[in-house]
Structures are given as C-alpha cells and as structure tokens.
Amino acid sequence: MYNIAILGASGYTGAELIRLISGHSSMKIRALGGNSKAGQSMAEVFPHLRHLDLPALVTIEDIDFSQIDLCFCALPHKTSQEVIAKLPADLKIVDLSADFRLRDPEAYKKWYGNDHAALDQQGEAVYGLTEFYREEIKNARLVAGTGCNAATGQFALRPLIAAGLIDLDEIIMDLKCAVSGAGRSLKENLLHAELSEGYHAYAIGGTHRHLGEFDQEFSAVAGRPVKVQFTPHLVPANRGILATCYVKGDAQEIQAELEKTYADEPFIEVLPLGEAPSTRHIRGSNFCHIGVVQDRIAGRAIVVAALDNLTKGSSGQALQNANLMLNIAETEGLMMAPLFP
Ligand SMILES: NC(=O)C1=CN([C@@H]2O[C@H](COP(=O)(O)OP(=O)(O)OC[C@H]3O[C@@H](n4cnc5c(N)ncnc54)[C@H](OP(=O)(O)O)[C@@H]3O)[C@@H](O)[C@H]2O)C=CC1
Numbered sequence: 001m002y003n004i005a006i007l008g009a010s011g012y013t014g015a016e017l018i019r020l021i022s023g024h025s026s027m028k029i030r031a032l033g034g035n036s037k038a039g040q041s042m043a044e045v046f047p048h049l050r051h052l053d054l055p056a057l058v059t060i061e062d063i064d065f066s067q068i069d070l071c072f073c074a075l076p077h078k079t080s081q082e083v084i085a086k087l088p089a090d091l092k093i094v095d096l097s098a099d100f101r102l103r104d105p106e107a108y109k110k111w112y113g114n115d116h117a118a119l120d121q122q123g124e125a126v127y128g129l130t131e132f133y134r135e136e137i138k139n140a141r142l143v144a145g146t147g148c149n150a151a152t153g154q155f156a157l158r159p160l161i162a163a164g165l166i167d168l169d170e171i172i173m174d175l176k177c178a179v180s181g182a183g184r185s186l187k188e189n190l191l192h193a194e195l196s197e198g199y200h201a202y203a204i205g206g207t208h209r210h211l212g213e214f215d216q217e218f219s220a221v222a223g224r225p226v227k228v229q230f231t232p233h234l235v236p237a238n239r240g241i242l243a244t245c246y247v248k249g250d251a252q253e254i255q256a257e258l259e260k261t262y263a264d265e266p267f268i269e270v271l272p273l274g275e276a277p278s279t280r281h282i283r284g285s286n287f288c289h290i291g292v293v294q295d296r297i298a299g300r301a302i303v304v305a306a307l308d309n310l311t312k313g314s315s316g317q318a319l320q321n322a323n324l325m326l327n328i329a330e331t332e333g334l335m336m337a338p339l340f341p
C-alpha cells in the first residue's frame, strides 16, 4: 500500500482525487492539507465523502512527509511553487497547478506575470499529458498536471500537427468550459444568479494562459512555431469541457491518424467519422471522446474533443500519472463508467 497526501483537499480537484483514490487498491490516504478549512473533518467540508474513513484536514506544516510515498498538490497557482520548494527533495509529487507546466522561465513569466519561485523544480518537472509523456512520467519525481483546456485541445490536435495533416497557420479552437474549472472559491461571476441562463467568452483575443501550453507543446511537435486562435467560454454546467477545432485538412486522413494514435489508449475514444462528442457522455469519468466531421467547405474539417475537467482534465490525469510513477497499473482506480444521464 502506498501512503498518499493531498494538499488542497478542500478544493474541487482535491475532492475528486479523494473520490477516485477511495476506489484504488494500492493507495491509502494518510494526510489531507487545507488552508482556511484546516481543522475540519472531510464530512464537514464535503458531505458526499461522509462514508469514507479519512483523516481530518490539517495545515501543510502539520503533515509528516517522511511517511508519504506520493503527494498530490491541488493548490492555487503560485502557492504551489512556494509550497513545493519547501517539500522534501526526494518526495514524489504530482502537481495540478500551472506552476511547472511551462519549461521556459521567460514563457512562464509572460503568461503568469511573476518570476518563478522554484526554478530548480521547474527544470526537473515532466509535463503530465500522459498519452504523450508516458515514459518520462514513469521515471519522474515531479509531474506537472496540464491545464484542463490545454489537455482537451491537445488530444484533438496534437497528433494532426505531429503528422503534418493540417495547415499550422489556420487552427481555430472554440472551447466551452464548465464552472468547476474555476475552482471552489467564491467569485461574483460564479454566483448562480450571474452564471445560470447565460454564457460568455473570456480571455478573448489570445490572452488565456493556456496558450502558453499550446504554444510550447504544438511548436515542439511541429518543429516550428505554431500559434492557434483560441477562445474559451464559461458555460452554466458543473463539469465538462468541449473543444471545437476548425482546421484545414482532409477529414478522412485526420480520422485515420487519430484512430492510429489512440488505438491502444484506454481512455481516449475516437468516434466514428461524422459523429460529434458530448460532455454528457464523459461526465465523472476519465474518458476523452474525439469526433471528426467533414465541413461543407472542401478541404476543411472540424475536430471536437470532450472530457471532464475534474477527471481527465485534472485529478483523473493526476492519478493516471501517479500510477505510472509508482509502477501501478495505469488504469487502476480510473475505469469507472461516466455518469449518465
Ligand atoms: N478545477 C479544475 O477543473 C482544474 C484545476 N486545476 C488546478 O488545480 C489546482 C486546484 O484547483 P481547484 O481544486 O479547482 O481549486 P479550489 O479553489 O477548489 O481549491 C483550492 C485549494 O487550495 C487550498 N489553498 C488555497 N490557498 C492556500 C494556501 N495559501 N495554502 C495552502 N492551501 C491553500 C484551499 O484550501 P481551503 O479551502 O481550506 O482554504 C483549497 O483546498 C489549481 O492550481 C487549479 O488551477 C487544473 C486543472 C483543472
């Protein structure tokens, strides 16, 4: 049995990690870190986890990391790097924040606005998009979970960019993200009365920080700079991301490439040509569905990807990576079917 700590256990991704790990055969949760909720029981903070025998939330300073085999950090950006810089140097860590995703410190500063407080760890971190970094993740000490929007878009487009199947200068990604993507803290625009019955674009004009991840990853696989046009939208749903990508390329070739890339992947399902996925069909699961449709304009195709931001987009991906780091079957704790309806 591996001993697990979760920092940020009173947040959405922390709760999702607990839900997933509670069904895991080789992991035992030994410590749960909170901040404002330290001292409370998990049943108080998350009544849906009441049936589990869990430790109470404590401050990070009160955790004895010498007893821990792997630590999940589900903390806000910036807090995470400050906390991780002080953790034992040999502790295996899966970080869910954005702090270790960008390899270039200048790119990090450009997108996040501050100098990095843990440059050594930033240098050693492995990018956590499991399907494309599997071997590196197996040997990593520190894995950087991807942005949930960034993961969705990459599952749709990365194989096509790598195979040279689409025009690299004409990629448009229109993405919808559910509200749990913004975390559990109270913000005015997340109040029910201001969120329900409406939706809007945000970070418009190429300003969303996940463009740092798209730039880094797409340019690396293309071997030249690639800039996608990307606009996210906040939709009044609890979970789910849908990325609709408009590309110049042949739909049949795109379909064949995606089927080939993901043929052996347990969590990526490529739908039959002409079918489009729905967040309704991946909710609460670690699956990502991808669909390809020919556009009415010759030579253009639409590639749509859907995943759950709290599972495949964050905590499920984090557990998948932790399984690899601990040499456990990659799918352990993650094969549950989606919630439907
Ligand atoms: N939500 C999502 O879909 C995704 C989130 N992520 C990333 O994962 C991380 C966690 O996100 P999420 O769970 O949504 O966030 P939440 O806002 O829901 O939770 C944040 C957690 O961090 C704790 N925390 C806040 N400040 C501090 C601090 N100074 N010291 C210690 N603990 C602190 C909070 O504790 P308390 O409540 O006790 O104050 C809480 O447990 C973020 O970096 C986020 O960007 C990544 C991909 C997707």
Ligand SMILES: CC(=O)N[C@@H](CCC(=O)OP(=O)(O)O)C(=O)O
Pocket (backbone or CB within 6 Å): 096, 097, 098, 146, 147, 148, 149, 150, 177, 178, 179, 180, 181, 182, 232, 234
């Ligand atoms: C609705 C909403 O606000 N969604 C978030 C998704 C956050 C996410 O994936 O993660 P990181 O914050 O870890 O980068 C956003 O687009 O910023």
